[in-house]
Amino acid sequence: MGSSHVTKHKSRIFFVSILLCAGVASAADKPQAFTRADLASANSLLEKALADTTAYQLVESLTTEVGPRPAGSPGDKAAIAWGLREMQRLGFSNVHTVPAVVPHWASMPSEFSVLAPWPQTMPVLALGGSVGTGSEGIEADAVMVKDLAALAALPAGAVKDRIVFFSNRMERTRDGSGYGKAVAVRATGPSAAGALGAVGVVIRSISTSSNRLPHTGALRYAADKPRIPALALSNPDADALERQFASNKPVRLRIRSSSRDLPPMESANVAGEIPGSDLAQEIVILGAHLDSWDPGVGAIDDGAGVGIVMGVAKAIKDLGLKPRRTIRVLLFANEEFGTTGSKAYVESLGSAAANHVLGLEADFGAGPVWRLASRVEAADLPAVDQIFRALAPLKLVRGNNEGAGGADLEGLAKLGMPILEPTLDGTLYFDTHHTANDTMSQVDPAALRQSVAAYAVSAWLGAQYSGSWQKVMTPKPPRR
């Protein structure tokens, strides 16, 4: 039967086919993470985003029409209404709120004077959560220390009944690492000084700016230590105060603040979606936070993040793209006072938290994006590499696999949700973060568009991934 000949011929073809397939496999090492169509869409998204002003207009609208919106304030409520309205206007699906209880701290005007050796009045901001001084204020001699280690090294009783001035200056870095190193005095300095008998704390703002605008930010009182008032001075004034200490004369200060805690309030996270198709039950989170500090109007912290994530979803919609997984834009309540918004969101999920297969967060200013980092299992690193290649026109740096995303994704990350981190450039971020200067003037429209482009490509390809995003269950994910 001719069948044997046919069979032999077929097996030769089969053998050649196997070789060809093997060749393809060794070029990509694995199955392709993304289809050609998805990569082409990613490129269209990138080009569209680079020319799209949606994000900028959203930040303008949020800062102009709502303005400051600290947790629990009237601005907080107005921001929620704004988020719902704008998501509906942009045509997002399943627009809804997820309630959250938030702390409500009244940040009242505060006063700071040097009484001796040379009287001077300097602008201050109370640290977030600070108790007040009583209306009569607090007058005391002052002790200057660089940081917490220097405070701990003082002889016993050295700061008793004194005001402690922490003088350490934050270092400027692109990745924000200078903030991480410097911020401990703000968070725990007040309790550390209170535990040693101090009556007040003044810190050099956690700031890289030479502007005479103090930076606030949350403190964390220890439950078992005396709560003492804590204020921040701008860098120029901290320099001037150091010069007063350099006189070697006693430095006497007066502080006054009526800041105080009020009862917690109801607030809400605001969510809206681009619905998925075959993997609709899997959620890709695009997060930013809706609350802000109130000296400024929250343009870079985190109006820009809000603009970026909403701008991404709008660009995907505008191009008529249908993601495989659901892309959920999530505007978190109360990032600044302990991320109770994102915690409430995670609690609300129950077992549905497992459906959150990938997260991206924008909470580090208005860009540009300079790096793509991640926090994924080893099996998914090739997909991240391919997303990085899709971002080639933006000339990013390939970051490591220790990306954190941001504070509001911490809860989901602890549950194993992988993270993609288009890293926003933080070089100038700490010039204006948590100050009156957090206004639209700090938002560069081109940098913001570039950031939307980087997030759009990352989120879109994250939603289209042909593999399955693996839960990251190791405390430290694999290094690249």
Place this chain on the structure above:
Amino acid sequence: MGSSHVTKHKSRIFFVSILLCAGVASAADKPQAFTRADLASANSLLEKALADTTAYQLVESLTTEVGPRPAGSPGDKAAIAWGLREMQRLGFSNVHTVPAVVPHWASMPSEFSVLAPWPQTMPVLALGGSVGTGSEGIEADAVMVKDLAALAALPAGAVKDRIVFFSNRMERTRDGSGYGKAVAVRATGPSAAGALGAVGVVIRSISTSSNRLPHTGALRYAADKPRIPALALSNPDADALERQFASNKPVRLRIRSSSRDLPPMESANVAGEIPGSDLAQEIVILGAHLDSWDPGVGAIDDGAGVGIVMGVAKAIKDLGLKPRRTIRVLLFANEEFGTTGSKAYVESLGSAAANHVLGLEADFGAGPVWRLASRVEAADLPAVDQIFRALAPLKLVRGNNEGAGGADLEGLAKLGMPILEPTLDGTLYFDTHHTANDTMSQVDPAALRQSVAAYAVSAWLGAQYSGSWQKVMTPKPPRR
């Protein structure tokens, strides 16, 4: 007689000598303006000043130990004491004060809120000299106009009972010309609006900054027009207010200020000298002003000028140089509210004003100097050219002969005193001028040293000039 031969020979030599002399004369055209020794001293001064920290230390001391010092305030008195003490410490001669009566305006905290369409509170400063609003404040609908011309072009009654917002933005320039073009709304806008029935004025600060810090500065009420309160907004807030107007909804504002005039006070100019030698009765003035606004500490306006002129005299003393003419360092009272300090100084001189043969003023920030301009008669232009050549290491631009010096030399300039103007670079000056940001952080030590060098060479050679500085009696001095 051999004499005829000798004569013939001599006359031939004589002819050659005349030719040689004519050659020399045509090279310099006039007698040399400065001796070689004076030029060598100028070069030593330049080198010394570029390495000398006296000026910086003086600005630090003035801003740290005195701080804000508006006319009539306690800081004004403290600054006079500081000036006397420091001039004595530096070894100046004939240290003395020249009394002056100064206005005393109380710059109290002021408030500004947008009530509609979107409630927002924005930081403001009252313009210098503004009346207050009464404790209840003023609430009114607002009209936005670009400038005085736009106000004048409105239909009759358009601003009656309204608050007028002047929105024009100042242009950044090196020579401060942008300020000259923009400042009219601050000076005369309040009276122009008051004359049309407006109840208040808000201006976009005369500012090149994107910081959320308003700039104050003096207004000038017309004697015969209603006096209405006037406040300044920072550029970011003026932008935000423009966005509120862009909504095409009525913009309603509320302003409040308790600023007010108090009775005039005694103040004083502070003077000290490097005595002259053969021309000691001729005075070269080195002027700056001691007063400041009070949102900042007056580091660039005009602590830097104070540091420059005192630093110049100190450098001349340190090198043991004995000027021909007397160099008088003059720290003027109250430049900011109508230059009553320098006016009182001129009045105190009587006929001795004629002895003021040359003036230099430093009141445009902390440098660097980029140009040498002048206001001298044609006969003295070659001397200015030679001073310019002595400044060659600083690579300056040769300016024209329409130099103004500064506001505090106007009175003497009107009496014909020639001016040398080492021009301070004003590119960044209007970012911080008249704001809380006028602190030491805005003073670049190297630029300040360079400025001292430029002023030192100019003042020294001005004092050594072998000619006589001619009075400039023409309204417009000769062009170069």
